[in-house]
Amino acid sequence: MIYLYAHTNHKSGLDSLRRVAALYWQFEKEGVECELLFNDYRAQLAAKSWGLPLATTIETIKDIDAVADINDVIVIDSPEPIEGKVLGYPEYFKKVIYLDSSFGKQEFNGAKVIDIFHKNSSVFREVEQNVSKKALFIYGDSDYEKTILKNLENFKDKELNLYWGNYFFIKYEDEMMQHFGEMVETEDYYEALSEYEYIVTSSLQIAIEAAGNGVKTLFLDLLETSNSTKEILHKFDIPIKNTTQALELSTIAENEKIKNSSEKIINIIKNYV
Numbered sequence: 001m002i003y004l005y006a007h008t009n010h011k012s013g014l015d016s017l018r019r020v021a022a023l024y025w026q027f028e029k030e031g032v033e034c035e036l037l038f039n040d041y042r043a044q045l046a047a048k049s050w051g052l053p054l055a056t057t058i059e060t061i062k063d064i065d066a067v068a069d070i071n072d073v074i075v076i077d078s079p080e081p082i083e084g085k086v087l088g089y090p091e092y093f094k095k096v097i098y099l100d101s102s103f104g105k106q107e108f109n110g111a112k113v114i115d116i117f118h119k120n121s122s123v124f125r126e127v128e129q130n131v132s133k134k135a136l137f138i139y140g141d142s143d144y145e146k147t148i149l150k151n152l153e154n155f156k157d158k159e160l161n162l163y164w165g166n167y168f169f170i171k172y173e174d175e176m177m178q179h180f181g182e183m184v185e186t187e188d189y190y191e192a193l194s195e196y197e198y199i200v201t202s203s204l205q206i207a208i209e210a211a212g213n214g215v216k217t218l219f220l221d222l223l224e225t226s227n228s229t230k231e232i233l234h235k236f237d238i239p240i241k242n243t244t245q246a247l248e249l250s251t252i253a254e255n256e257k258i259k260n261s262s263e264k265i266i267n268i269i270k271n272y273v
Contacts (some may be wrong), residue, residue, distance in 0.1 A: 002027070002034035002273060007061065007078030009041035010167040013141030015205040016077040017043050019099060019116065019123040023075065026262045032270065037067060046166050049187030061086055068093065071273050077101065077116075082108050095272035099265075100155075101122070103228035112272075113266050114265060115210075117232045121259035124209040127194040135160050135198040136184060138206050138238055139222070142167035147202075147222050148176055153221075154243055155179045160200065161190065169249045169254050198249050211260040220247065242254050 004024055020036065027034050031063035038044055044055055056067055061080040068074055070092060077099040080086075090096045090110025098113045100106045106113055109118040116123050116214035137160045139148050144167075152175075162180040164173065173183060184192050193199075199210040200218045218232050219225075221242040233240055237256045241247060 001068070001133060002032065002073045002075065002269060003037055003064065003069075004034055004036040004075045005057070005058075005061065005064055005078065006039060006043070007080055008040045010042075010142045012079055012164055014046060015141075015203070016079075018099075018125070018205055018209065019077050021047065021050060021074070022123050022125040022260075022262045023266060024052060024126060026266045030266065031264075032273070039063075046083070046186050050190060063093065064089070070094065073097070073269060075099065075269060076111075081107065095242075097120060097265075097269055097272075102263060103226075103232065112268065114268070116261070117235070118261065120236060120256075121261040121264075122208045122212065122236075123262050123265065124125070124205075124212045124258075124260060125190065125262075126260055127190050127213055129214055130194050131197050133195045133197070133199065136163055136192055136196045137161070137180065137220075138163040138192075138199060138201040138203060138210075139165060140201070140203040140206065141165045141186075143169075143172070144214060146172070151222050151243055152176070152179045154222075154247055158247055158249065161196075163189070188254060198252055200249075202246070207233065208236060208258055210272055211236060211238050211255040212260060214254070214257055216252045217255050218247075218249075220251050 004020045006020040008017050038055045073095045074093050075097045096111040098108050098111045099116045100113050124176050161182045163184045168187045193213050198216045200220050201253050202220050202222050207217050207219045219238050219240045
């Protein structure tokens with residue numbers, strides 16, 4: 001069996017889930033059976049709304065061995081530390097494949113470590129384009145510090161719709177929606193990727209997925225984005241603006257389409273099955 005583990009919560013959001021979902025759908029297309037492992041019930045609900053099957057919920061990366069056994073292949077997409085008994089996974093399982101989203105060279109002896117932000121390719125789901133709407137702002141999946149509220153002036157009179165993050169606070173929208181048009185729910189995420197001409201986002205993975213699907217994409221730096229993230233955005237030719245720069249949608253050019261490396265990763269995994 002192939003197990004796909006995605007680490008999700010209000011802090012890390014659903015980025016790992018989006019990549020694991022892309023791999024799951026690619027496996028499904030090729031008729032290869034696999035199982036999903038999540039560590040958060042809210043992510044389970046989002047996944048279900050996207051059309052993914054029921055996953056097994058575990059607490060942390062250290063609980064994968066409570067579900068999988070020595071004959072299984074384990075694919076891990078998680079920012080959790082590689083330490084303790086996790087270091088022994090490559091010896092215990094048939095094969096461990098680690099999708100490295102750390103921007104660095106993650107040391108995981110015995111595992112196959114794959115850079116998921118390699119050159120001009122990344123892991124995302126491709127959707128069929130059917131553009132009918134203008135612009136959508138996707139801050140990300142969570143706004144624990146209420147950053148959007150602190151920057152509402154940036155969105156005034158911009159005719160942007162707002163994506164409702166999976167981990168946003170209840171009633172958080174009351175003030176925000178005075179500055180945005182319609183609200184797009186979490187379950188409509190992939191539909192939004194196909195429908196919108198412009199996507200403005202503060203999430204690296206969402207920027208990659210939007211640009212990868214041919215959407216005119218802008219990364220809006222509402223926080224102090226790390227140099228590592230900026231390097232990836234520059235590598236993928238995704239423009240960046242901060243709060244001191246005017247947000248003019250008409251200036252967003254069409255991005256160079258990012259290559260999807262999902263199929264390549266699937267072929268690597270299948271070698272161990």
